[in-house]
Amino acid sequence: MAKPDWEAIESAYRAGSLSIREIASKHGVSDTAIRKRASSNGWQRDLADKVKKVTRTKLVRSEVRSEVRKAGSQSEVRTDEEIIEQAASEAAEVVLGHRVDLARWRGIANKLGNFLEDVEFTEENHTSLSRSLVAGVDAQIKVIKAEREAYNIDSGNKSTSTDSISDLMDELSKG
Numbered sequence: 001m002a003k004p005d006w007e008a009i010e011s012a013y014r015a016g017s018l019s020i021r022e023i024a025s026k027h028g029v030s031d032t033a034i035r036k037r038a039s040s041n042g043w044q045r046d047l048a049d050k051v052k053k054v055t056r057t058k059l060v061r062s063e064v065r066s067e068v069r070k071a072g073s074q075s076e077v078r079t080d081e082e083i084i085e086q087a088a089s090e091a092a093e094v095v096l097g098h099r100v101d102l103a104r105w106r107g108i109a110n111k112l113g114n115f116l117e118d119v120e121f122t123e124e125n126h127t128s129l130s131r132s133l134v135a136g137v138d139a140q141i142k143v144i145k146a147e148r149e150a151y152n153i154d155s156g157n158k159s160t161s162t163d164s165i166s167d168l169m170d171e172l173s174k175g
Contacts, residue, residue, distance in 0.1 A: 002028070004027055004028065004029045004033075005027060006037065008027065009023060009027050009029070009034060009037070010037075010038075010041070010043055012026070012027075013034060013038055013043050013045060014043060014044065014045060014046060014047050015047050015048065015051050016045040016046075016047055016048030016051065017048065017051055020034050020035060056087075060086075060087050098146070099147075102143055102146050102147050105139070105143050106143050106147070108139075109136060109139045109140045109143055112132065112135075112136040112139070113136055113140070116129065116132060116133055116136060
């Protein structure tokens with residue numbers, strides 16, 4: 001059995017693009033061995049954000065180059081500002097589409113809430129209505145979180161005080 005290339009393993013580990021199991025499989029070692037080596041040598045999976053940023057940059061530049069080639073003009077190179085503007089416009093279109101979809105899902109969740117308000121709970125239907133209630137609350141929580149993200153509310157604060165369903169329901173009842 002060949003000696004593992006620990007330098008390559010460390011690079012893959014720090015890049016954070018592959019799971020530890022995928023790295024282990026690729027290099028013929030166990031994931032436990034990688035975890036032990038990473039712990040003893042202080043390896044950090046600290047490059048994943050930088051890798052994602054450079055990947056996005058390469059994708060955007062690749063798209064721009066292919067558009068220039070399609071247009072038939074090699075000399076027409078776009079500035080960074082133009083590239084940023086195009087990428088921002090595309091991202092804004094995606095977010096605006098998400099907002100429309102979220103409004104639709106909010107309407108559906110509200111219809112379920114209205115139905116459950118009007119229905120009479122009986123011995124025969126309480127189990128299915130309870131499941132509907134749980135599903136409705138879960139849907140509402142997901143819509144709220146997604147809307148807050150789509151509208152950049154609390155975007156810098158990933159943890160909120162609404163960690164549980166009861167906390168969220170308390171919070172909603174106040175407002």
